[in-house]
Amino acid sequence: NAGVTQTPKFRVLKTGQSMTLLCAQDMNHEYMYWYRQDPGMGLRLIHYSVGEGTTAKGEVPDGYNVSRLKKQNFLLGLESAAPSQTSVYFCASSYPDRADEKLFFGSGTQLSVL
Amino acid sequence: GENVEQHPSTLSVQEGDSAVIKCTYSDSASNYFPWYKQELGKGPQLIIDIRSNVGEKKDQRIAVTLNKTAKHFSLHITETQPEDSAVYFCAASKSGGSNYKLTFGKGTLLTVNP
Numbered sequence: 001n002a003g004v005t006q007t008p009k010f011r012v013l014k015t016g017q018s019m020t021l022l023c024a025q026d027m028n029h030e031y032m033y034w035y036r037q038d039p040g041m042g043l044r045l046i047h048y049s050v051g052e053g054t055t056a057k058g059e060v061p062d063g064y065n066v067s068r069l070k071k072q073n074f075l076l077g078l079e080s081a082a083p084s085q086t087s088v089y090f091c092a093s094s095y096p097d098r099a100d101e102k103l104f105f106g107s108g109t110q111l112s113v114l
Numbered sequence: 115g116e117n118v119e120q121h122p123s124t125l126s127v128q129e130g131d132s133a134v135i136k137c138t139y140s141d142s143a144s145n146y147f148p149w150y151k152q153e154l155g156k157g158p159q160l161i162i163d164i165r166s167n168v169g170e171k172k173d174q175r176i177a178v179t180l181n182k183t184a185k186h187f188s189l190h191i192t193e194t195q196p197e198d199s200a201v202y203f204c205a206a207s208k209s210g211g212s213n214y215k216l217t218f219g220k221g222t223l224l225t226v227n228p
């Protein structure tokens with residue numbers, strides 16, 4: 001059981017380049033999330049999805065786009081990368097049951113934008 | 115929106131001592147308060163959570179207390195061990211419904227010295 005898998009694990013971009021981060025979960029979870037983690041800032045929600053074909057903005061959505069075409073996948077896109085987007089990105093998923101609202105996180109993608 | 119403050123940002127204890135991390139939240143409607151542990155190079159993992167209908171919850175060496183009137187909750191780790199060294203995040207949310215999402219504190223780096 002793989003859980004939540006993020007690819008790639010590391011990436012270096014030049015300013016203005018684009019890329020897509022892929023998140024895949026095999027737990028049949030309805031909800032999926034993208035967070036960024038910066039030193040001293042904790043985990044901040046970028047976008048989230050409550051089901052296949054739906055997406056919503058989180059706390060820091062500017063500069064990012066997302067898509068949830070399949071229930072098991074949640075893609076995070078950077079159309080024109082900026083140095084301020086240097087961060088560690090975490091994907092998470094959950095099953096929206098009030099009895100169990102645990103978030104399952106992937107192992108993260110370290111992104112550097114030069 | 116919800117705002118979660120976490121203190122201290124760093125905490126160093128001797129093996130066997132207790133560690134306490136405190137969080138306050140702003141939205142009185144929040145009713146779900148989880149704690150996540152993040153080991154180096156990994157994604158956060160849920161270690162314990164509490165809902166607003168209880169004041170305390172224990173799981174072996176860890177416990178969480180909640181004071182709804184004062185809007186604060188705390189993580190207590192007793193008999194600390196070197197493997198407890200990690201970053202700990204508190205979080206808060208209004209559980210249930212389609213807008214479920216957590217607001218995290220900025221994290222506490224706990225170091226347990228042998």
